[in-house]
Amino acid sequence: MAWEAVMASQQLVRQYNHKQWDVEHVLYALLMQERGFVGDILHDLGNNIDNVKSEVMGTLERMPKATYGTRQIYATPRIVALYNAAEAEAKRLKDDLISPEHIFIAIASEGKGQSFEILKRYGVDREKIYGVLQKLQKYGRALTELTRDKEIERLRTVLQAEVSSWPYFFW
Numbered sequence: 001m002a003w004e005a006v007m008a009s010q011q012l013v014r015q016y017n018h019k020q021w022d023v024e025h026v027l028y029a030l031l032m033q034e035r036g037f038v039g040d041i042l043h044d045l046g047n048n049i050d051n052v053k054s055e056v057m058g059t060l061e062r063m064p065k066a067t068y069g070t071r072q073i074y075a076t077p078r079i080v081a082l083y084n085a086a087e088a089e090a091k092r093l094k095d096d097l098i099s100p101e102h103i104f105i106a107i108a109s110e111g112k113g114q115s116f117e118i119l120k121r122y123g124v125d126r127e128k129i130y131g132v133l134q135k136l137q138k139y140g141r142a143l144t145e146l147t148r149d150k151e152i153e154r155l156r157t158v159l160q161a162e163v164s165s166w167p168y169f170f171w
Contacts, residue, residue: 002086002098005029005036013073017065022076024063027107027115028056030100037136038104044132047122055121059114078113082106105129 008029013021030038031053039049083098085106090098109126110116119125 002100002103005033005100005103008032010073012060016060016063018060018063019066019072019074020063020076021073021079022063023078023082023107023110023113023115024056024059026079026082026103027118028053028060030104030107031056033100037099037101037133040136041101041104041129041132042122042124044135045122045124045128047124052118052122055118056115059118078110082110085109101129101133 005026006029009025010021012018012025012028018025030036031042031049033039042049042052082103086098086102089102089105090096093102095102105126107115108119108124108129
């Protein structure tokens with residue numbers, strides 16, 4: 001899903017006729033993901049995702065537009081720093097791949113820029129994201145265990161029914 005957010009953010013650059021690809025494009029793409037952790041994190045922190053989206057969209061609309069159509073997209077130094085921070089976050093959490101959560105943590109940790117300021121206004125920072133992820137991970141683990149237990153019980157019931165219908169063979 002991180003790759004999808006990156007692709008969607010580059011599409012936003014084209015859609016808004018921007019010449020530069022920046023962190024705000026990535027944040028908006030993360031917010032647009034329907035089944036993403038970013039929305040869950042914002043909701044868990046008591047925020048309305050539509051309000052955050054609206055602010056980020058306003059920022060995108062105020063960015064300078066190209067005076068002529070361009071196919072070339074230029075990454076800002078902030079995008080490079082965002083990638084490096086997300087990669088470092090993935091390594092710190094012992095994950096093999098960069099996920100949307102790593103990117104979101106990197107944005108919330110940036111310390112500058114419109115995306116950072118918007119998240120700050122909504123009370124979103126690295127530590128709060130960690131707290132929500134820890135809670136979601138704990139809930140996910142419990143849900144996985146519950147599902148596994150139900151699957152084991154269902155399998156046991158099926159096997160008992162099968163075994164009871166097997167003919168007995170004596171050698």
